[in-house]
Amino acid sequence: MNVLIIIAMNYPGGSAAANRIQKIARGLARAGEKPMVLAARIAAHELETAIETEWQYDDYNIPYKHVVWPTTGSFLPYNARLILHLRPRFQNAIETLAEQTLPDAVIIYGHSGLISNPIRKFFQRREIPVVMDITEYHPTTIRRMLMTQSFDQWLCMKRLLPKLDGVIAISRWLEEFARRHKRPVLRIPALGEGLEEPLSSSAESEKFTMTYLGSMIERDLPHSLLDGVLAAASRGLELDLVIVGRLEATSAGRAARARIKGDPRLCKCVTVTGWLTDEEMRSRLRESDCFVLLRDDEIQTRACFPTRLPDYLQSAKPTILSAVGDVNLYFRHRQNAWLLKPGSGPGELADALIYLHEHPHEASEIGRAGFHTCLEELGYQQHGSRLSEFLTKLVV
16 A cells, blocks of 8 residues: 655654654554655745656655755745745645546645645546644634634634544544544554663763653743753752754753753753753663653643653663653553643652662663553554554555
8 A cells, every 4th residue: 555644744754743654654564564754944035946756765765756946035934934835836746646647645734724734636637535643732822812723723623624534643633633623543652772781881870860851842841951950960960961953943942951051050050951852862862861751731732742751761771751641541650750830840869869779779660661651652663553454444
């Protein structure tokens, strides 16, 4: 079965979305299907005039090509640029593709009704099932309304979703949302490599090292994380928080970076690496003693499931998590993760850090159990087989 996967982002790349789509494609290929990815990237420079690139292959032999959209109009809101530049280019690309060969099924990543609805119409008119992989749901805010993001999400979830042939949901919250609209749905959580052995550990460092992957977006509670680090340091723990990500990508990240730079206490115990290659990131993971991901209990955190979590678990080091949403489906406190109540204060995070540092054997046991949870529950291989069966039923 030929499966076309469409993502309005660069592929392959370091983004969580691209990594998820790559694992979905690899899982389908392992199950005997033939996935191909139609992605998007911004032109490298103003003089680049290409509309599409030629087909290429990623490191796992998955064919992909890019729809290229220009840098002009960068002053416009993102969704306005989607309509002006990217939507017509995607339409041209799928029409060109259809002249050569039609897929048997289509998967669209994301939650943009503006981009996805014309694609849905094109393929459903040709009796080809269209499925959407939905990984997030954002609350309506004034800023998102002004940027038309809330309207775009409404188009997707309220107008487009009921017309889809199926939904891939990353969480139970989104799974139930799709079921309420009477859509066939398959829940596929964050995906790991399915490693049978954890990443090898590096030599122990003098400091207790905690790693966070991401851009310190608001829902990751960056200031609660920094407050917890300061609380642990004030109680005598020698630690280093390593932040792997581009903090300049979000307003919350920029505020966190400014706070770190402006506080001598944080400068001593926080390292911001910026963007890293895959090998550099794996090296950082091997050097870590634990990982952290904090969340409040709200709609957007119940709707999503942390896509970076398998990267943590595959290192067989303990992960400190807020017990929100589907985290409670896979993890138990002090068994395969260290769970904090949503919205816990800095003292609770400091307690967890100090305990894990002072009880290395139990920390190791928690980390190993988390690794086995990742292998048994989050491997891309088994979910690729489930997705293959799901699509086959839709095609038949």
